[in-house]
Amino acid sequence: MPKVIAIDGPSGAGKSTISKLIAEKLGFQFLDTGALYRAAALHLTRKGIKPESSDNEIINALKDVVIALNGEKVFLNGGDVSEAVRTTEAGHYASIFSAKKAVRDFLLQVQRDAARYNDIVAEGRDMTTVVFPDASKKFYLDASVEVRARRRYLQLKEKGMEITMDEALRDVMERDERDSKRDISPLRKADDAVYINTTGLTLNDAIKRVLREMP
Numbered sequence: 001m002p003k004v005i006a007i008d009g010p011s012g013a014g015k016s017t018i019s020k021l022i023a024e025k026l027g028f029q030f031l032d033t034g035a036l037y038r039a040a041a042l043h044l045t046r047k048g049i050k051p052e053s054s055d056n057e058i059i060n061a062l063k064d065v066v067i068a069l070n071g072e073k074v075f076l077n078g079g080d081v082s083e084a085v086r087t088t089e090a091g092h093y094a095s096i097f098s099a100k101k102a103v104r105d106f107l108l109q110v111q112r113d114a115a116r117y118n119d120i121v122a123e124g125r126d127m128t129t130v131v132f133p134d135a136s137k138k139f140y141l142d143a144s145v146e147v148r149a150r151r152r153y154l155q156l157k158e159k160g161m162e163i164t165m166d167e168a169l170r171d172v173m174e175r176d177e178r179d180s181k182r183d184i185s186p187l188r189k190a191d192d193a194v195y196i197n198t199t200g201l202t203l204n205d206a207i208k209r210v211l212r213e214m215p
């Protein structure tokens, strides 16, 4: 049975960076489920689907769509959308469409399939609670909203994207609200997840902290 390390937390808590490095250290595959939600949202917006569209319209639009991850690369129906999914707009729509049952149902199997043959480190919002409730180890990573907004701001700036600190803060706050208040699979800490606050931690310290909990 492949092993799953499941990591949840809000936007900007350091999940992706930490999960990627932990996966490398352990020789596991890294599953960035936010990238799957971003690609699904990109597909839906390209198909003209609106946040107010019906579940049936969404189900139809998702028929035959193939979303695949290969290392850092994200593919939508064979096309490389790695850059397109990283914009704040893509994150915004991912947060909106991820509240839809049709989207979550569609991606549930994609995520579980990733763990069928490989040991994985999976990060997202419901890895510990819904997708991999039997994960061998669970973590909830958190950080203050200011620190998370600053990380998001620096990440996007580094990629050459236009964003102000105020916009980053607003984006993180809006996403916190939407991701944790939605009806289906809201972001919450699983009872058996280890809580780690990365606010005052360097990346190295955070990694050490996670590795210390490993069986």
Ligand code: DC
Pocket: 011, 033, 034, 035, 037, 038, 091, 094, 095, 098, 099, 123, 124, 125, 126, 127, 175, 179
């Ligand atoms: O982690 P991220 O910023 O790339 O995720 C983008 C959005 O996708 C996030 O705001 C909520 C949604 N998401 C989700 O609902 N469940 C997941 N497992 C991962 C992401």
